[in-house]
Amino acid sequence: MTDPLTDLQVPIVQAPMAGGPSIPALAVAVARAGGLGMLAAGYKTAQAMAEEIRVVAAHTDRFGVNLFVPEQDPSDPANLAAYAQALAPLAAELGIPAPAVGEYTDDDYPAKLDHLVAHPVPLVSFTFGLPSAADVARLRKAGSAVVLNATTAREVTAAAELAPDAIVVQGTEAGGHRATHGQAAEPEDITTTALLTAACELTGIPLVAAGGVASRDAAADLLRRGARAVQVGTLFLTAQETGTKPAHREALLSADGGETVVTRAFSGRAARALRNRFTDRMAGAQVKGYPQVHYMTAPLRAASKDDAQGLNLWAGTGFAACRATTAEDVVAQFRGFSAK
Ligand SMILES: Cc1cc2nc3c(=O)[nH]c(=O)nc-3n(C[C@H](O)[C@H](O)[C@H](O)COP(=O)(O)O)c2cc1C
Incomplete structure (x- = not known):
């Protein structure tokens, strides 16, 4: 080859x-x-x-x-437990059980x-x-x-x-x-x-x-x-041809005046996303816990369905050209x- x-x-x-x-x-x-x-x-x-x-x-x-x-750097169990508590009110609003601390996977x-x-x-x-x-x-x-x-x-x-x-x-x-x-x-x-x-x-x-x-x-x-x-x-x-969720796609196409933030709130690892209600509400949480946090927020993201405000809207700074x-x-x- x-x-x-x-x-x-x-x-x-x-x-x-x-x-x-x-x-x-x-x-x-x-x-x-x-x-x-x-x-x-x-x-x-x-x-x-x-x-x-x-x-x-x-x-x-x-x-x-x-x-x-x-992931080579271990997550701190106390930090993960605190984040599970911080997510609990959001889960309650979505009508789903509070998230349990996620598991490590390779x-x-x-x-x-x-x-x-x-x-x-x-x-x-x-x-x-x-x-x-x-x-x-x-x-x-x-x-x-x-x-x-x-x-x-x-x-x-x-x-x-x-x-x-x-x-x-x-x-x-x-x-x-x-x-x-x-x-x-x-x-x-x-x-x-x-x-x-x-x-x-x-x-x-x-x-x-x-x-x-x-x-x-x-x-x-x-x-x-x-x-x-x-x-x-x-x-x-x-x-x-891309498998992007419709709500993510629409958010990118109508994000005029929006901005991106680097957040660990969705996965525990730093990622750039369109700023939304989820990133704002979790902005104060000092979480660092990949991949566990990814699995902790998965049910919340799934329950948010078409509501872009609860999704991880990954986007680079050039999103306005989408x-x-x-x-x-x-x-x-x-x-x-x-x-x-
Ligand atoms: C939705 C999304 C998912 C991504 N997933 C991966 C991935 O699985 N592996 C990877 O190496 N990079 C991933 N990246 C980062 C890209 O490889 C690349 O660095 C980035 O998209 C380049 O910046 P741009 O989005 O401004 O074009 C992802 C980026 C986005 C936007």
Whole structure:
């Protein structure tokens, strides 16, 4: 297999977006339009991941799979218990039982890795931390390109030590979770441009710039500064082929005058979302507890159904550029850059 990042027709990686938005149809549409499609394995079983791979691989070999590295920093049980109490009034308002403290899970990570080694895909990327050197070696031996995420200069250096095929440098503008290596660290407020510039000084490994890329000009600037490609998430959330919940989609399309906040309230890990009633009410709660908090808020989010005010409306700072369009149209905005 050739590294799909080296022969992209359009230098755009569709961000893997776990929790519903990333579905096979999106990855296939992006690949067909000339970008790199990504599947998000996070929150899924290894079997569900395998099924999605089967669907996409029937159409294209220009795709990759993204895994959540199991959380390395333990959650504090007292902090989780306090947060369960803080959530109780919201649960009562929704007419559901108060949430119990969530369980730790490894997100079926070992089984997913074993599957990807046995049934290789063109590219595997990792977020929330770094895989072991042994796991990187297993994937590369199987023929997959390996891509790591970094959100600070220090994380770029740590990622580069594993000699991956590329590093995604994710700046503070990014929608959804910060890829911070370990939940204990407070995410740095470094922009995508600044992080890319720092990373170019630190390593010659190809870099993919992620966070707030919402226009052709923004992409052109990052490519000129040395990025191999840009990774775009938020703009795809309102594309037809995406599995985004209707309430999330509508909130993005009608969010004029709205703003994003970085919050741990939904999952225990820092993530950027549209500010809403939930983020405001939980703003004072000092919670830090991934993945347990994700499972504690899941019933509240499910009970909120179509009420966007109770949902995790992941969004990057460029959300105002979201349009009800197709994935092909999103990719087309980034056509015509000369290949590096
Ligand atoms: C809804 C949503 C879900 C995301 N889920 C993942 C994920 O599963 N894995 C991952 O590596 N990054 C995930 N991200 C972050 C993206 O990879 C990327 O860094 C970000 O979308 C780029 O910023 P932008 O949203 O401003 O384009 C997610 C982003 C969003 C908006």
